[in-house]
Amino acid sequence: MVMTTDTTANTTIDATTDPAADATTDAATNSSASPTAPAAAPPRLDFAKSARNVFRALIGFDAAAREGLDPALVELIQIRASHLNHCAYCLHMHTNDARKAGESEDRLHMIPVWREARHFFTAREQAALALTEAVTLVADGGVPDDIYAEAATHFDDTELAHVLALIFTINTWNRIALSTAKQAGTDNR
Numbered sequence: 584m585v586m587t588t589d590t591t592a593n594t595t596i597d598a599t600t601d602p603a604a605d606a607t608t609d610a611a612t613n614s615s616a617s618p619t620a621p622a623a624a625p626p627r628l629d630f631a632k633s634a635r636n637v638f639r640a641l642i643g644f645d646a647a648a649r650e651g652l653d654p655a656l657v658e659l660i661q662i663r664a665s666h667l668n669h670c671a672y673c674l675h676m677h678t679n680d681a682r683k684a685g686e687s688e689d690r691l692h693m694i695p696v697w698r699e700a701r702h703f704f705t706a707r708e709q710a711a712l713a714l715t716e717a718v719t720l721v722a723d724g725g726v727p728d729d730i731y732a733e734a735a736t737h738f739d740d741t742e743l744a745h746v747l748a749l750i751f752t753i754n755t756w757n758r759i760a761l762s763t764a765k766q767a768g769t770d771n772r
Contacts, residue, residue: 628763641755648748651741654684659694659708660715660746666695666719667719670757671767707737711746718750 631638649657658681665673677689693700697712704712714734717726738746759765 600634606738630759630763641642641759645752645756648745648752650745652745652749655681655686656708656711656746657749658684658686659690659704660711660749662694663697663715664689664719664750664753665757667716668754668757668761670760672760672765672770673753673757675767676770710737712747715750717756718747737751 661677662674662681665677681691690703693703697704697709701709710733713730717730734735735743
């Protein structure tokens with residue numbers, strides 16, 4: 584759940600001026616998000632307003648994690664983690680961001696089944712997707728040595744650290760969205 588499309592964001596972003604910070608309030612009053620969908624339940628908590636410093640720090644961490652990474656790879660990682668975490672809010676946001684950045688529908692549809700559709704993804708992207716799965720599902724068996732080693736063959740140490748940081752941030756955003764009951768399609772982007 585990246586709260587800004589500005590990849591140069593820093594920790595001085597004010598949650599009151601960030602469009603996503605007010606998404607919860609706007610969504611509650613905006614019934615045009617989906618004319619056939621039932622009304623969204625009120626959010627549990629506006630995290631951006633209730634924990635401003637934490638929110639700003641996370642935006643800064645997210646922006647720093649992206650530095651030097653291909654934007655298409657960033658979206659693939661965020662989409663895959665959001666699939667695994669069942670985070671509809673973040674999945675909606677990042678698939679839309681990927682489309683706006685020129686990602687093909689074919690590749691977007693193949694992300695959940697990338698192992699069976701490897702020809703859609705480069706070896707580097709496959710290594711990042713495998714690492715994303717291992718880190719996201721870390722409680723299921725840790726991060727296997729072979730998956731980490733494969734990622735290390737495709738990314739230098741700095742890039743690998745940024746890929747890992749990005750995986751950490753999207754997992755955090757997913758948990759914020761899920762625990763505060765964010766509704767898919769209610770971000771202001």
